[in-house]
Amino acid sequence: MMQLRIYNIFYGIAALVLLSFSIQAVPWSQLTAEQLAQQLEQKFAEGKYSKKGADTCLMCHKKSDTVMALFDGVHGQENNAKSPMAGLQCEACHGPLGKHNKGGKEPMIAFGKDSQLDAGSKNSVCLGCHNDPKQMAWHSSSHNLDEVACVDCHQIHTAKDPVMDKMSVNDTCTSCHAEVKAAMNKRSSHLLKWDHMSCIDCHNPHGSMGESALNQITVNDTCYSCHAEKRGPFLWEHAPVTDNCASCHNPHGSVNESLLNSRAPQLCQQCHMDDGHASRVVPQDGQDAFGGGKSCLNCHSQIHGSNHPAGSKLQR
Amino acid sequence: MRYKLNLITLALVSVSGSAMAADFSVNKANTDGVNADKFQCKRCPDTTGYRGSVELGAAYSDSDDIHSANALNSEDGTHGVLNADVQYRGKTGYQAKAQAINLGLANSRAHLEAGKVGSYQAELDYRQLSQYQHDNAKSNLWYADGTLTPSAQVQAQELSLKRKQMGMGLSAGHQWGEQNYQVFARYSQEEKTGYQSASMVTPRPINFGKPFDATTDKLTSGLSISGQNWLTSLNYQYSEYDNQIESLSLPYLADIYAPAPDNSAYQLSLSGQYLFNRTAISTQLATGRMIQDAAVIQTTGNPIQNWDGQVDTTDGKLAITSVLDNRLRLGGSVSYSKRDNKSSVWEFAQLESDGISGAFKQNVLLDTEKLNYKVNVSYRINSDYRLQAGFDREELERSHSAREQTDESTVWTKLDIRSFANSKLKLKASFSQRDGSQYQASGLTSSIENPLLRKFYLADRDRSAFEAKFNHALADWINVSLIGRYAEDDYSDTALGLTSSKDYSYNLNADMQFDKQLSGYAFAGQQWIESKQNGSQSFSTADWSADVDDEFINLGAGMNYTGLMQDKLNLGLDYLFSNSNSDKQVVYTTTQPQGDYYSYNHSVEMYANYLLSDLMAVRLGYRYERYYDTDNAQVDVNAIDGLTTLGKLNHNYNAHQVMLSFSYQLR
Numbered sequence: 001m002m003q004l005r006i007y008n009i010f011y012g013i014a015a016l017v018l019l020s021f022s023i024q025a026v027p028w029s030q031l032t033a034e035q036l037a038q039q040l041e042q043k044f045a046e047g048k049y050s051k052k053g054a055d056t057c058l059m060c061h062k063k064s065d066t067v068m069a070l071f072d073g074v075h076g077q078e079n080n081a082k083s084p085m086a087g088l089q090c091e092a093c094h095g096p097l098g099k100h101n102k103g104g105k106e107p108m109i110a111f112g113k114d115s116q117l118d119a120g121s122k123n124s125v126c127l128g129c130h131n132d133p134k135q136m137a138w139h140s141s142s143h144n145l146d147e148v149a150c151v152d153c154h155q156i157h158t159a160k161d162p163v164m165d166k167m168s169v170n171d172t173c174t175s176c177h178a179e180v181k182a183a184m185n186k187r188s189s190h191l192l193k194w195d196h197m198s199c200i201d202c203h204n205p206h207g208s209m210g211e212s213a214l215n216q217i218t219v220n221d222t223c224y225s226c227h228a229e230k231r232g233p234f235l236w237e238h239a240p241v242t243d244n245c246a247s248c249h250n251p252h253g254s255v256n257e258s259l260l261n262s263r264a265p266q267l268c269q270q271c272h273m274d275d276g277h278a279s280r281v282v283p284q285d286g287q288d289a290f291g292g293g294k295s296c297l298n299c300h301s302q303i304h305g306s307n308h309p310a311g312s313k314l315q316r
Numbered sequence: 317m318r319y320k321l322n323l324i325t326l327a328l329v330s331v332s333g334s335a336m337a338a339d340f341s342v343n344k345a346n347t348d349g350v351n352a353d354k355f356q357c358k359r360c361p362d363t364t365g366y367r368g369s370v371e372l373g374a375a376y377s378d379s380d381d382i383h384s385a386n387a388l389n390s391e392d393g394t395h396g397v398l399n400a401d402v403q404y405r406g407k408t409g410y411q412a413k414a415q416a417i418n419l420g421l422a423n424s425r426a427h428l429e430a431g432k433v434g435s436y437q438a439e440l441d442y443r444q445l446s447q448y449q450h451d452n453a454k455s456n457l458w459y460a461d462g463t464l465t466p467s468a469q470v471q472a473q474e475l476s477l478k479r480k481q482m483g484m485g486l487s488a489g490h491q492w493g494e495q496n497y498q499v500f501a502r503y504s505q506e507e508k509t510g511y512q513s514a515s516m517v518t519p520r521p522i523n524f525g526k527p528f529d530a531t532t533d534k535l536t537s538g539l540s541i542s543g544q545n546w547l548t549s550l551n552y553q554y555s556e557y558d559n560q561i562e563s564l565s566l567p568y569l570a571d572i573y574a575p576a577p578d579n580s581a582y583q584l585s586l587s588g589q590y591l592f593n594r595t596a597i598s599t600q601l602a603t604g605r606m607i608q609d610a611a612v613i614q615t616t617g618n619p620i621q622n623w624d625g626q627v628d629t630t631d632g633k634l635a636i637t638s639v640l641d642n643r644l645r646l647g648g649s650v651s652y653s654k655r656d657n658k659s660s661v662w663e664f665a666q667l668e669s670d671g672i673s674g675a676f677k678q679n680v681l682l683d684t685e686k687l688n689y690k691v692n693v694s695y696r697i698n699s700d701y702r703l704q705a706g707f708d709r710e711e712l713e714r715s716h717s718a719r720e721q722t723d724e725s726t727v728w729t730k731l732d733i734r735s736f737a738n739s740k741l742k743l744k745a746s747f748s749q750r751d752g753s754q755y756q757a758s759g760l761t762s763s764i765e766n767p768l769l770r771k772f773y774l775a776d777r778d779r780s781a782f783e784a785k786f787n788h789a790l791a792d793w794i795n796v797s798l799i800g801r802y803a804e805d806d807y808s809d810t811a812l813g814l815t816s817s818k819d820y821s822y823n824l825n826a827d828m829q830f831d832k833q834l835s836g837y838a839f840a841g842q843q844w845i846e847s848k849q850n851g852s853q854s855f856s857t858a859d860w861s862a863d864v865d866d867e868f869i870n871l872g873a874g875m876n877y878t879g880l881m882q883d884k885l886n887l888g889l890d891y892l893f894s895n896s897n898s899d900k901q902v903v904y905t906t907t908q909p910q911g912d913y914y915s916y917n918h919s920v921e922m923y924a925n926y927l928l929s930d931l932m933a934v935r936l937g938y939r940y941e942r943y944y945d946t947d948n949a950q951v952d953v954n955a956i957d958g959l960t961t962l963g964k965l966n967h968n969y970n971a972h973q974v975m976l977s978f979s980y981q982l983r
Contacts, residue, residue: 033699034642041338047346053355062359071361078357079409080433081491084342089355092342109340120337120639128341132498133540133549136589139596140635140647145694145704147732159367160401166425167417178799178823182841182870187896187915187945194389196423196445209587209600209633209651217585217602217631218653228532228557229576233608233625233659235679239717240773242655242682247773255845255866255896257947262847263898263913266862269851270814271771274764279853281860283908285900285949289521292951293961294513298521301514307610308574309618309664312677315517316573316667 072159141207189253234305373977384971617665911948
């Protein structure tokens with residue numbers, strides 16, 4: 001009986017050691033990034049795929065909830081001809097098995113946060129299939145130039161990738177763009193902080209052929225896609241408005257009302273200094289019609305343009 | 317899917333090792349030894365059938381200010397809520413999905429889609445967006461049928477906007493030989509209604525609630541064809557804005573205000589990408605037109621019934637990026653954008669004379685033409701250090717402008733350090749200089765603008781910006797990031813107008829995972845924006861100045877605890893504080909103290925989620941919103957002679973919301 005107890009303790013310790021080893025590190029974690037990439041390229045070029053596909057992999061990895069969650073998502077569907085599961089299955093993304101299943105000492109292409117593989121190599125797996133218009137500008141995008149990996153934002157082994165959900169995509173974007181996360185909480189902002197709007201309403205994180213990874217080619221076209229009433233063209237135009245909405249507004253948020261970079265009358269007086277009332281000093285807000293109510297916009301309320309025949313001063 | 321033995325890759329790898337980022341795309345795989353018929357997945361779970369969740373609940377909000385509905389997503393009172401996320405997967409690839417998010421509340425959406433994966437799909441969308449400004453604007457002007465009718469007494473008016481969008485779309489795809497074809501079409505319609513603060517001149521200025529009742533229709537469609545190394549896409553989009561309110565009149569002043577006119581716009585774009593080894597070439601050409609030919613208000617001195625407003629746009633871009641080896645990457649792009657206003661020009665009688673340009677004015681057609689060049693280089697010093705640098709230039713021409721051309725050149729550099737004392741560090745610096753053609757007031761404005769003025773978006777400007785991002789894993793359970801930014805604009809040639817601006821900030825964030833059950837976060841950030849400008853009311857050199865100092869602070873913390881009551885109870889808490897402040901100091905003979913302009917909010921959310929069974933759960937949530945804002949420019953209706961306002965539109969409230977819901981999992 002005593003002997004059995006000793007064996008049990010021994011086996012328990014051995015199991016714990018093995019378990020902790022498997023959690024803390026994989027056998028190839030000691031390789032440098034270059035050595036790892038070289039081994040993986042060698043394996044990829046040799047193309048020694050398993051005989052039975054996913055079943056070979058699941059012999060060992062079926063116990064992992066994360067691994068099995070793949071089948072809840074689109075990448076785990078066998079009946080979708082474009083899904084990896086309809087082709088090389090697990091090895092379509094993780095590379096050929098080689099001798100990985102013989103002791104688990106040979107590396108596979110891994111994507112997790114502990115993977116030493118460079119972003120470009122990881123991304124090549126995704127881009128092999130995702131060659132569509134949404135990714136057309138990826139190669140020259142700022143995310144690609146900054147070596148952001150697809151898996152830094154996307155999750156594959158899940159029923160629902162959070163970044164594909166409009167109620168949670170903002171969390172993913174602001175996990176890096178902290179200044180934008182803060183700006184959402186300013187006095188005026190778009191409806192981003194409550195997820196009523198999302199970053200991808202305006203931006204394409206995969207890059208775009210327009211400015212600032214915007215969904216439309218220009219800043220103004222992006223604004224017009226929701227604010228069509230400001231598109232015009234108007235009979236009487238206001239030059240900075242046709243030029244760039246961002247000259248006066250910060251779409252991510254402002255300490256001023258209406259997303260304005262500065263308040264009237266000072267904002268207006270950064271461009272208008274005539275020999276009439278526009279140059280008038282307004283020493284204190286709320287004292288007269290120049291600094292009270294809507295300030296300059298008390299009279300020039302059609303600041304985005306007027307279509308009134310007598311509206312040259314943007315008053316009507 | 318095409319598999320082929322890539323002997324060249326194998327040879328290169330064997331000889332030279334890792335030459336650059338590897339290409340592991342499946343279409344480059346060596347599958348000569350694969351017998352796909354033997355690939356099996358007997359161990360794969362069957363995920364066909366229905367799955368998802370449906371949640372029904374009720375929210376009770378208690379608030380005396382409708383502005384709280386922005387944060388609580390519902391107006392005062394009790395509202396039913398439906399959330400659902402259900403999907404069906406058939407065995408042959410057919411699938412359907414139904415989603416509902418906060419249906420019944422002020423901001424909500426729903427989405428239905430069905431089709432066969434990878435072949436075709438149909439979808440329907442609904443979305444409602446609401447934005448609340450105030451429910452106690454004081455006005456005696458009431459809108460009905462194009463007329464703002466004065467009442468004897470001022471009455472409370474709600475200023476809020478609602479958008480309701482309906483959309484539908486179809487998409488299909490097919491693989492013919494080596495090429496993949498995708499086609500889609502989508503139509504949506506949005507109704508925008510409500511009231512927004514505005515003002516008119518009668519000739520004395522009167523603030524009023526401007527009505528909105530407009531519809532925007534959108535159509536987008538596209539065709540794309542892709543091969544292994546290339547992709548091309550043809551897209552068309554059309555948008556039509558239809559305003560139901562064509563003019564606003566007072567009983568004693570007809571057609572005093574012209575709301576936004578009906579307009580339409582289309583854009584046709586052709587894009588392409590080609591991958592040549594490790595070089596990617598992307599290009600896009602787009603042509604568009606914006607048309608506005610709505611009926612023009614008929615007044616004396618107006619020679620036209622409808623204006624033929626037309627702006628043609630042309631945009632193009634060519635971008636190349638090439639990975640030369642495992643250390644060096646080069647990139648560059650050229651883009652062109654033109655706005656060509658082809659509308660007609662007429663002379664219109666103006667009701668006010670400015671004493672200089674006369675009572676008749678011609679409308680001015682504004683054109684812009686922009687050219688951008690960018691080049692960048694990235695060099696990996698070793699596996700931990702990477703240096704980037706680039707040069708950007710923008711040349712922008714504007715017609716009828718005080719400065720016909722502005723040129724801006726920017727040099728920038730970034731240093732990424734991946735392993736700096738077990739941390740990641742990113743440093744960025746950029747310097748830009750804007751100048752251009754001689755600054756001179758154009759014929760249209762030279763007679764009245766002070767010649768010392770430099771409009772801020774045209775003026776010479778030197779901009780310096782620095783940014784540092786630091787990320788550090790303090791321990792297994794805590795990760796900390798700190799971002800610092802500093803930017804300074806110096807308008808070097810400006811005597812009147814904006815002369816300088818500084819913008820600096822930090823954001824500190826900590827994510828914690830204390831154990832399997834307890835996680836938390838905390839963040840803090842501050843930002844300061846300081847700008848200086850000069851003015852002259854003597855039409856001479858500067859005789860007054862204004863310093864505007866903006867300050868913003870943002871704090872937050874939260875936690876989530878799972879695993880109570882045998883893993884059935886989940887508790888969460890979130891707290892957020894933000895304060896936006898703007899101080900002005902105007903100096904004219906003496907320094908005048910300005911009134912308050914700030915806002916702050918405390919937001920608290922608590923929730924408890926209890927699993928009744930594997931499939932059923934109840935959730936109890938509570939939200940609290942404390943909000944305060946003030947603006948010294950807001951004054952009572954008739955507090956200023958000659959001006960009628962909507963009253964003080966400030967906020968000061970405490971709002972509460974309790975939400976109880978029941979959810980059921982489909983498996």
